[in-house]
Amino acid sequence: MTLIAPSLLSADPGRLAEEASAVASAGADWLHLDVMDGNFVPNITFGPWIVKMARQAASIPLDAHLMVADPLFWAPVFAAAGAHYVTIHAEATPHLHKALASIRESGAKAGIALNPGTPISVVEPLIPYLDLIILMGVNPGFSGQPFIPETVDRTRQLADLIAQKGAAILLEVDGGVTAQNSSALAAAGAEILVSGSFLFRSDDYAAAIRELKALF
Numbered sequence: 437m438t439l440i441a442p443s444l445l446s447a448d449p450g451r452l453a454e455e456a457s458a459v460a461s462a463g464a465d466w467l468h469l470d471v472m473d474g475n476f477v478p479n480i481t482f483g484p485w486i487v488k489m490a491r492q493a494a495s496i497p498l499d500a501h502l503m504v505a506d507p508l509f510w511a512p513v514f515a516a517a518g519a520h521y522v523t524i525h526a527e528a529t530p531h532l533h534k535a536l537a538s539i540r541e542s543g544a545k546a547g548i549a550l551n552p553g554t555p556i557s558v559v560e561p562l563i564p565y566l567d568l569i570i571l572m573g574v575n576p577g578f579s580g581q582p583f584i585p586e587t588v589d590r591t592r593q594l595a596d597l598i599a600q601k602g603a604a605i606l607l608e609v610d611g612g613v614t615a616q617n618s619s620a621l622a623a624a625g626a627e628i629l630v631s632g633s634f635l636f637r638s639d640d641y642a643a644a645i646r647e648l649k650a651l652f
């Protein structure tokens with residue numbers, strides 16, 4: 437069964453705690469937190485306080501997606517703040533092993549995110565250090581962008597690679613996910629689907645989650 441992780445980036449900014457609790461009650465499996473530093477991506481969102489707020493508002497796993505230029509500094513900070521999963525970008529640092537190890541040492545599960553233009557093979561040497569891989573379906577920075585269709589094939593390739601290595605790594609797709617592509621992504625091997633604009637645009641979060649899970 438595919439898990440759904442609503443991205444708080446698309447929630448009503450004036451009611452973040454309420455929105456976090458509403459999606460959890462509506463059946464969201466994880467809560468996705470998009471952290472942007474205005475440097476790795478051309479947008480700025482929130483700092484570690486969002487994790488503390490979300491922990492109080494919802495009791496589902498918190499999935500911190502760090503789109504930051506200095507993951508060596510920030511990853512342990514978000515883990516210490518209480519994120520269950522902390523994911524850094526493959527493109528952000530030449531010191532990926534070190535950054536991933538620092539996440540596990542700080543008590544969180546470690547993830548790596550790949551931009552649409554990044555070869556899948558970058559994850560190969562990192563497999564023992566990973567709990568999660570986030571495959572981007574858009575170039576990171578903003579919610580509401582159109583899905584890049586090649587992501588479905590890349591999902592399949594990555595799922596095959598994980599299976600071939602016998603690794604216990606979860607595969608998540610983030611960006612541009614809608615009810616039009618969620619079934620194809622799940623069939624290709626995505627285990628977690630992030631949803632920002634599709635879900636928060638709906639006035640019935642539970643129905644939107646059922647639609648993404650193809651449960652009618």
Ligand code: DX5
Pocket residue numbers: 443445446468470501574575576577578579580581610611612613630631632633634
């Ligand atoms: C993009 C973010 C995504 C995004 C998802 O930089 O990492 O999590 O907010 O939003 P939608 O689902 O609208 O693409």
Ligand code: ZN
Pocket residue numbers: 443468469470501610630
């Ligand atoms: Zn994200």
